[in-house]
Amino acid sequence: MAQRPERADAQRNREAVLAAADALFAASSSPHSVSMDDIAAAAGVGKGTLFRRFGDRAGLIGAVIASRLEPLHHAVREAQDAAGSSPRERVLRLLDASLRFKVENRNLMSAAEDAGVSSPYQAEHYGWWHGMLRAALDEVPGVHxxxxxxxxxxxxIRADLVAHLIDDQKMTPEGLRSALAAYLDNVLGPDSDSDPGRGSSSL
Known part of the structure; x- marks a missing residue:
């Protein structure tokens, strides 16, 4: 049987909840400080609506992440399909895109890891990143x-590590991106196709 279309008011409530949760996590000083009560109040809905629609806090956080990742998925696929890029460059682009997303959404992503959204490794967004990265690594010579x-x-680039390095260690996002590129060189070894004197994974 075909699924019934969502009512307009239910769709508006869903969008309001996701927007409220997104804004609260972005403005919070800690992923632990945002409660379901806070989100319900900011969205103008009853707390029961949140639990009926999303199940629990982990389900709500997962829905917010999915809504934030949707445009990024499209951009990453376009970058992956771009002509002229080597498999190694595609690996770096994927890692860098994931890191930038976590830097910009570190409280939200830390909250997801804390909530155990079925375990970070079972979360849909993790599976997507891992699958894309594994496919690119499969084409890099020397990766066994x-x-x-x-x-x-x-x-x-776990969210809790990203948050620690930026918020506690005061590392800049650009410094973190450069450190990740250098780490990728250490893992994959020298790039025989790179120009002499230039890091193979320069950003």
Whole structure:
């Protein structure tokens, strides 16, 4: 049986909840400080509406992340399909895009990891990043276990680590991106196609 279309008022409530949660996490000093009560009040809906629609806090956070990632997915696919880029460059672009997203949404992403959205490794967004990265690594010469390497590279940009480095260690986002590019060189080894004197993974 075909699924019934969502009522207009229900769709408006959903969008209001996602926007309110997104704004609250972005403005919060800690991922722990945003409660379901806060989100319901900011969205102008009852707390029960949140639980009926999203199940629990983890479900709500997962929905916010999905809404934030949708335009990024499209941009990443376009970048991956761009002519003239090597597999190694595609790996760096994927990692850099994921890092920039986590820098900009570190409270939201830390909240997702804390809430255990089925475990960070079972979350839909993690599976998408891992799959894209593994496929790119499969084409990089010298990578013998693309599946594990993709997991290891993503572990280097966990949201809690990104938040610690930027908020506690006062590392700049650009400094973090450069450090990630250098780390990728360490993992994959020298790039034989790079120009002499230039880092193979320069951003």
């Amino acid at each position: 276990n693309a599946d594990f390497t993709a997991h290891a590279l993503l572990a280097a």
